[in-house]
Amino acid sequence: xxxxxxxxxxxxxxxxxxxxxxxxxxxxxxxxxxxxxxxxxxxxxxxxxxxxxxxxxxxxxxxxxxxxxxxxxxxxxxxxxxxxxxxxxxxxxxxxxxxxxxxxxxx
Amino acid sequence: xxxxxxxxxxxxxxxxxxxxxxxxxxxxxxxxxxxxxxxxxxxxxxxxxxxxxxxxxxxxxxxxxxxxxxxxxxxxxxxxxxxxxxxxxxxxxxxxxxxxxxxxxxxxxxxxxxxxxxxx
Numbered sequence: 001x002x003x004x005x006x007x008x009x010x011x012x013x014x015x016x017x018x019x020x021x022x023x024x025x026x027x028x029x030x031x032x033x034x035x036x037x038x039x040x041x042x043x044x045x046x047x048x049x050x051x052x053x054x055x056x057x058x059x060x061x062x063x064x065x066x067x068x069x070x071x072x073x074x075x076x077x078x079x080x081x082x083x084x085x086x087x088x089x090x091x092x093x094x095x096x097x098x099x100x101x102x103x104x105x106x107x
Numbered sequence: 108x109x110x111x112x113x114x115x116x117x118x119x120x121x122x123x124x125x126x127x128x129x130x131x132x133x134x135x136x137x138x139x140x141x142x143x144x145x146x147x148x149x150x151x152x153x154x155x156x157x158x159x160x161x162x163x164x165x166x167x168x169x170x171x172x173x174x175x176x177x178x179x180x181x182x183x184x185x186x187x188x189x190x191x192x193x194x195x196x197x198x199x200x201x202x203x204x205x206x207x208x209x210x211x212x213x214x215x216x217x218x219x220x221x222x223x224x225x226x227x
Contacts, residue, residue, distance in 0.1 A: 001169075034212060036152070043202055043217035044144075044152065050211045087152050091212035094166045096154035 002026050002090050006099035012107040019075040021102045023066075023088035031067045032092035038101075039084045047086075048073065078104070109133035109216055111186075111203045116221030123193050127221055129186040129203030134216075137161075137181035140206040142214065143188050145199035145223075155201070156188065171197075193225045 003026040013019050023033065031051035036044040046055050048064035051071055061076040075082055083106055088099040115127040127143075143155040156177040157166045165177050176189040186203055201223055205216035 032211060034214065036214070038152075043219060044214075045217070046213065046215050049208060049213045053211075055213075055215065089152075089154075089212065089214070091208075094157075095168050096157075096212070098152045098154065101151045 001095050002029060002092065002097050004088055004090055004097050004099040006086075006088060006102050008102060009100065010103040010105060012105045013078050014107045015078055015080055017078045017107075019078050019082075019104060021073045021086055021104075023071045023073070023099050025069045025071075025090055025092075028068045029090045029092035032090055033064075033066070033071050034089045034091065035062075035064055035073045036087045036089060037082075037084045038087065044087065075104075111205065111216055111218035113201065113203050113218040113221035116201065116223045118224045118226065119193055120227050121193060121195060121225055123225070124189070124191045125193065125223060127188040127190065127201055127203075127223070129188075129218055131184045131186065131203075131205070134205070136179075136184040140208075141177075141179060141186045142204040142206055143177060143186075144202045144204055144214075144217075145197075146202070146220075147196075147199045150199075153199070157206070158186070190223070193223075195225050197223060198225045199223060 005024045035048040038044040052064045085101045085103045112130045158177045174192045178187045200220040202220045203218040207213040207215045
């Protein structure tokens with residue numbers, strides 16, 4: 001199974017900060033990667049698919065990049081509603097595998 | 108409104124069985140791949156199983172193969188997960204998920220989840 005390793009596992013940031021989360025795959029996965037946001041007690045929400053395609057309705061401060069084994073999720077200016085846990089998911093092959101998550105907390 | 112509503116979770120002893128259901132509404136259920144994703148308490152997300160639009164293809168996480176069965180009834184707009192031989196490590200919230208993608212997974216609709224607790 002492809003392992004997805006996110007870093008950092010958690011981070012503290014302030015409103016307005018630029019935040020970058022990385023996801024590394026244990027083998028090349030082209031651009032077959034999505035990013036999801038989850039708030040406590042809620043179901044995850046899709047932010048980005050195909051590594052860099054923003055889901056309709058998701059604020060443009062979210063962006064994704066990368067291909068092969070290294071991917072990033074960037075929040076250009078952190079907003080109060082962005083404090084959450086973020087997961088990457090590879091859809092290159094089965095079994096699908098998620099990263100372990102990155103918790104974004106308020107500094 | 109497009110939505111997925113799970114049901115069927117509960118407390119069950121190790122070795123027991125449960126059948127989770129997911130009722131879809133607001134979209135043409137038969138046109139979408141569907142998926143189950145679970146999350147153990149305080150842990151991350153884990154993909155469990157997928158099923159193709161017509162039910163002809165199914166994929167499973169290795170640790171659930173032979174114990175879990177994903178199925179669908181398009182006439183009832185429903186997705187199911189039959190869970191047998193339950194283990195303590197199967198304790199989790201189970202989410203029903205719609206995949207809107209073709210070339211890529213686009214997991215755009217998630218249910219609220221149903222809790223499965225395996226304990227003696």
